[in-house]
Amino acid sequence: MIFRLLSAITAACLAFAGTAHAQGKAELLWYSQAAFKLTTPGGKVIMIDPWIMGATKIPPELKDLGKIGKVDLVLVTHGHGDHLGDAMEIAKTNNVPMWAPAGLNQWLATLGMMPANLVPRMNKGGTIEPFPGVKITMVHAEHSSEMILKDPATGKNTSYPAGEPVGFIIQLENGFKIYHMGDTGLFGDMKLIGEYYKPDLLLVPIGGHYVMDPKDAAYAAKELIKPKMAWPMHYASNPFLRGTPAEFKAALGQTSIQVIDAEPGTKKTF
Numbered sequence: 001m002i003f004r005l006l007s008a009i010t011a012a013c014l015a016f017a018g019t020a021h022a023q024g025k026a027e028l029l030w031y032s033q034a035a036f037k038l039t040t041p042g043g044k045v046i047m048i049d050p051w052i053m054g055a056t057k058i059p060p061e062l063k064d065l066g067k068i069g070k071v072d073l074v075l076v077t078h079g080h081g082d083h084l085g086d087a088m089e090i091a092k093t094n095n096v097p098m099w100a101p102a103g104l105n106q107w108l109a110t111l112g113m114m115p116a117n118l119v120p121r122m123n124k125g126g127t128i129e130p131f132p133g134v135k136i137t138m139v140h141a142e143h144s145s146e147m148i149l150k151d152p153a154t155g156k157n158t159s160y161p162a163g164e165p166v167g168f169i170i171q172l173e174n175g176f177k178i179y180h181m182g183d184t185g186l187f188g189d190m191k192l193i194g195e196y197y198k199p200d201l202l203l204v205p206i207g208g209h210y211v212m213d214p215k216d217a218a219y220a221a222k223e224l225i226k227p228k229m230a231w232p233m234h235y236a237s238n239p240f241l242r243g244t245p246a247e248f249k250a251a252l253g254q255t256s257i258q259v260i261d262a263e264p265g266t267k268k269t270f
């Protein structure tokens with residue numbers, strides 16, 4: 001009898017915990033640029049390219065690392081400041097691994113800027129399963145990766161190599177697949193990535209100059225990757241990133257791809 005009562009209480013508690021995010025669904029909060037907070041259907045929190053405190057287009061109420069809450073994993077696509085951002089701080093505060101290109105993490109460990117256990121190495125083509133049912137694969141991105149850090153010996157800002165830039169395919173517990181492209185130009189193997197991984201949601205840079213412009217991004221989505229949904233990112237945060245979601249939609253033309261034209265700070269469930 002007591003056992004039954006305890007079971008009922010446990011079940012009720014679990015049900016309550018499940019309401020923190022829409023049950024059985026993933027939740028995605030866009031900070032700005034390439035920064036997202038992903039809550040998986042199982043309740044795990046993954047921060048991707050968390051550039052927050054220095055970000056230019058982020059809603060002021062989100063500019064607070066203390067408001068992020070618990071984080072279970074951090075992903076970084078490359079070493080540029082608008083992607084590496086606050087990742088190290090978040091990983092250390094939560095004592096959770098920060099997965100980034102192997103060469104980036106190697107430098108952070110070598111310089112003593114991150115504890116080695118929080119900067120494990122993986123590389124393009126590799127897949128990790130950090131939580132049951134959640135699989136994360138590193139894929140190619142056509143970009144560069146260096147990082148500017150204060151040299152611990154001289155105290156001067158120094159540019160370090162940071163491995164090769166990557167994107168991530170994130171498969172959730174319910175089978176939903178997100179392709180975070182990182183920063184990238186257009187490349188032919190996007191077709192291979194689309195065919196092989198079949199992402200449902202594409203997080204796609206559209207700003208131009210450093211990454212694809214709206215026309216490139218529309219071609220990538222419509223002709224190569226063919227996701228169900230596309231969420232434009234990495235635009236308007238500096239004067240060079242001129243591409244707009246309106247141009248992206250115009251370049252897509254007639255399509256079954258649902259475009260999520262959102263302001264920074266928008267939260268969506270999938």
Ligand SMILES: [Zn+2]
Pocket residue numbers: 078080083143144183210
């Ligand atoms: Zn970059």
